[in-house]
Amino acid sequence: MPENKATVCRTSSYLSHPAYRKIKRVLSFRRRVFGQRLEETVLYERRYGVHMAPLVVEQCVDFIRERGLLEVGLFRQPGQATLVKELQDAFDAGEKPSFDSTDVHTVASLLKLYLRELPEPLVPFSRYQDFLLCGKNISSERKQGLTALQHLLHELPVANFNLLNYICQFLNEVQSYSSSNKMSTQNLATVFGPNILRPKAEDPESIIGGAAVVQQLMSELIREHQCLFSREGGNVDAPGSSRPDSYPCHRWKGDPFEGAHTQPTAQAQSHDSRLGITAEHLPQQQLAHHPSPCSRQLSLPLIAERRGSAQKPV
Numbered sequence: 001m002p003e004n005k006a007t008v009c010r011t012s013s014y015l016s017h018p019a020y021r022k023i024k025r026v027l028s029f030r031r032r033v034f035g036q037r038l039e040e041t042v043l044y045e046r047r048y049g050v051h052m053a054p055l056v057v058e059q060c061v062d063f064i065r066e067r068g069l070l071e072v073g074l075f076r077q078p079g080q081a082t083l084v085k086e087l088q089d090a091f092d093a094g095e096k097p098s099f100d101s102t103d104v105h106t107v108a109s110l111l112k113l114y115l116r117e118l119p120e121p122l123v124p125f126s127r128y129q130d131f132l133l134c135g136k137n138i139s140s141e142r143k144q145g146l147t148a149l150q151h152l153l154h155e156l157p158v159a160n161f162n163l164l165n166y167i168c169q170f171l172n173e174v175q176s177y178s179s180s181n182k183m184s185t186q187n188l189a190t191v192f193g194p195n196i197l198r199p200k201a202e203d204p205e206s207i208i209g210g211a212a213v214v215q216q217l218m219s220e221l222i223r224e225h226q227c228l229f230s231r232e233g234g235n236v237d238a239p240g241s242s243r244p245d246s247y248p249c250h251r252w253k254g255d256p257f258e259g260a261h262t263q264p265t266a267q268a269q270s271h272d273s274r275l276g277i278t279a280e281h282l283p284q285q286q287l288a289h290h291p292s293p294c295s296r297q298l299s300l301p302l303i304a305e306r307r308g309s310a311q312k313p314v
Contacts (some may be wrong), residue, residue, distance in 0.1 A: 011306050013236050016185060026116065032092045032093065033054070033056050033057075033088075033091040033092050033114070034088050034092055034113065034114060034117045035117045035118075035119065036119075037118075037119055037120070038118055038120075038122075038159045038160060038163065039157060039159045041054045042159045042162075051161070052162050052165070052166040053162065053163050053166040053167075054114070054163070055096070056110075056114055056166075057111060057114060057163065058097070059096070060099075060108070060110055060114075061111070061166075061170050061305075062110040063102075063104070064104060064105050064107060064174075065106060065170070065173070066246075067104055068104030068105075068107070068108065069173070069174060069177045069180075069181065070180040071104045071105070071181055072179045072180070072181055073105075073112055073181070073182060073183070074105070074108055074144065074183050074189065075108045075112065075174070075176060075183060076183065076191060076222050077105070077188065077189045077287070078105065078109055078306050079103065079105040079106030079108060079109035079110070079147040080093070080105075080106050082111075083106050083165075084106055084109050084110050084113060087102070087106070087107075087110050088110065088113065112191070112192070112195060113196040115192070115196070116195050119194055121161045121165075121195065121197060121198050122163060122164045122167075123156070123159070123196055123197045124156070124157070125153075125199065126199035127156070128197060128200070130152055131149075131152055131197055131217060132151060132197075132210050132213050132214070132217075134149050134217070134218050135149075135214070135217040135220075136213055137214070138216065138217075138220065144229065146220065146224060146227070149217070149221075149228060150227070150228050155231060160230075164196065164221070164229075165225065165229040167192070168197075168221045168225040168228075168229070169225050171185075171188045171192065171222045172222050172223070172225055174188060175188055175222065175313055177286050184218055185219050185222050185223050186215070188218075188222060189215045189216075189218035189219040189222060190198065190215055192218055192221050193211075193214040193215050193217070193218035194211075196214075196218060197214045197218070198214075204314065209255070212275065215308070223227070247277045288305050
């Protein structure tokens with residue numbers, strides 16, 4: 001018996017850190033973060049407070065906002081693959097790893113990976129063709145096309161709507177520093193479009209056929225995010241709509257889609273080479289980083305409520 005115990009001890013001491021994480025994940029019954037349905041993640045994390053986005057997304061965005069908005073090739077230059085995998089495993093194991101010694105491109109790659117690993121993209125597969133058709137119409141009738149796009153956005157599931165709003169607002173902030181990071185709206189749309197809008201059957205013909213339209217749609221989502229995700233202006237509410245007045249809101253004056261393009265300000269393009277970005281360098285419209293989330297009732301009951309007891313955060 002003592003020999004068996006010693007063997008177990010020796011064996012456990014030889015376990016690699018990744019193997020330990022996998023065992024810990026199984027034994028702790030924690031939910032995975034990457035590859036989990038978005039609504040399930042949002043419901044699970046509601047016990048930690050109401051957020052516009054999953055905690056991993058918020059942590060990545062906060063880090064990039066603090067240290068990487070001026071980084072050349074942000075989201076285009078790949079991060080360290082090994083480190084990205086380690087961070088992914090850490091989040092899946094229920095940890096909240098520190099990014100202090102992590103480079104910006106690795107964190108940016110982690111954010112893209114989270115979106116890419118969602119079982120269903122932010123624009124559900126069932127609505128892909130609707131968005132694609134809307135994108136084609138924008139080319140010929142921009143005003144009507146954007147109004148139709150706004151309708152489609154407000155028909156998305158609440159978790160998808162909130163996260164897409166959060167991502168588009170952040171990407172609009174990123175492009176306001178394009179003179180430094182070289183990431184224009186079009187460049188960001190090229191990178192993020194396929195992660196936001198993709199067909200269920202990812203055959204080369206479907207992907208290539210819709211690539212140009214997806215890029216255009218993503219560009220509009222970034223450029224016009226304030227108007228598109230607002231509940232006011234235009235005829236957003238269809239008869240019989242059950243959506244409450246709880247969306248983030250920016251009032252429009254006149255036509256919401258005429259002259260609505262936001263241009264980087266001189267402040268947004270200046271920076272302190274020693275201290276990085278400070279509040280005075282941010283455009284006023286970017287200072288409010290966290291708009292109020294849409295509070296429509298989610299379709300799934302909160303897990304803690306279903307069990308009858310809420311778990312406390314570790």
